[in-house]
Amino acid sequence: MYQAKLEKDIRCPLEYGLDVFGGRWKSRIICVLAHQGTLRYGILKGEMTNITDAVLAQNLKELIADGIVRRTSFDEIPPRVEYNLTEKGESVVPILQTICRWSGAYHREISGLSIAQCRKCDYTAEKRS
């Protein structure tokens, strides 16, 4: 199992933020949970695209460790585990929406980008309605 280095070389608060939510998968997980609320693992995986279990599990583990995602386990048979955003996780959403709006302003330059492929994004939703 991949083990993160204990001390990351973080020189600036900016790098902490980008490390916590800046990756493609982490930002997508946050977007999906922001849009859909509480989800079970299987549903969350279905909402992501082309992600392997190993990558999703590792990203969820890091998001949980950084206090962005909450994992709730229910003592049922069959066992039920749910994921949702913490308050800290919710506070990331406006930043991701700002990045989305910025990108949208330049989307005409992006070759091959199909805005319609994004079903989670408030920016796109605004454009559609």
Added chain:
Amino acid sequence: MYQAKLEKDIRCPLEYGLDVFGGRWKSRIICVLAHQGTLRYGILKGEMTNITDAVLAQNLKELIADGIVRRTSFDEIPPRVEYNLTEKGESVVPILQTICRWSGAYHREISGLSIAQCRKCDYTAEKRS
């Protein structure tokens, strides 16, 4: 030389933004240029920390291709090349500052983060003054 794939798998405007300025080095280059204005290569490299020429050159190349950084070459002897932010690059700065402020709000949780190490960040500058 590393050759980027022609078509990136970008599914969401958010991913375009994170791809363009979300990396550690790219965000740091933008911060340095936002703070210092126009810089020659050697000075820019000196302002970054622990970056190799190969990594800096590749990141600059991508930032130029994405319209974030402008490269100006002067026909002098010795040759002079300068880098500064484009208008599109300047428009990224408020987003990076927002991420910085968000991170700052949580910086007490960050083990080993020395805020004083960041000399470029408006957030830190505010705190210092």
